[in-house]
Amino acid sequence: MISIRSTSFNGARELSDFLNAPDNRGATASFIGTVRPGNDTQEVVSLFLEHHPTLSEKSVEQIAQDAGMKWNLIRYLIIHRIGLVDAGEDIVLVAATALHRRDAFDAVDFMMDHLKSEALFWKKQIMTDREEWIEPTQQDYQYKQRWSNHAGDR
Template sequence: MPVRVQTEDFDLTTEVAALRTRNPRIGAVACFVGTVRDLNDDSTVETMELEHYPGMTEKSLEAIVASACERWPGIDVLIIHRVGKLYPLDQIVLVATTAAHRGDAFASCEFVMDYLKTQAPFWKKEKTEAGERWVDARVTDDAALARWGVEAGNQTKK
């Protein structure tokens, strides 16, 4: 299954090993692991709570995988995204891609992460010393997605 949304942590080594066995023709694996930062917007983060819409979120992530596979035929993709209460240094997300060559593995991994940051329906609430706050989308995330020819809020190519 290329997409999982879960509360439990994941093991990078185990997940990448399983992904590698799905296609013996791969020559490259690229991975991104996102973690909870202990500082955001000059405030100490005590916890982060991630919420999602079950069913809708998985479909959105599957669409991201399909878009990446269309752009880079022959790649394989794994997305694991955690939800629930997390603490600084906890793993949030794993994006791993495999390809015949490193260029496609790196590019597709970066594309999936850029796409996920703006298109996947997750909501983050941080608890800081000043109280709780929702984390707003960043303009830099929209700019990262735009370089792939995709506008924020629009899941089709330009």
């Protein structure tokens, strides 16, 4: 299931709800991304997530489909925020259940790497004294690239 939301969500609670549904899983992997409040030199007030009215959700669906082609997943959940997300709020949740741990681990890792540099969102960091658009780093692209020759475990 995929959910693009303009309102706050609690990643831990959503994960708990996701796991309350019975399936024959032997493994669950999950990732919750939270807006960092910054560091010693800059204070992040919030992130602004801009989206495309039709293609943002489609791009997330494509990433989930690609993961489902590579690994044996039973169920998955992706929640992604749009709009203004304050520091401390959850911005993304990716979870997957599978029979075996490697499928769940790798699928969640794959989906996060692709959400970072392929999903159609645009992210602006709002600090106390300035704003700046965030683009994927070289490392983000390298993280995604490492999956290009990964056949998965299906």
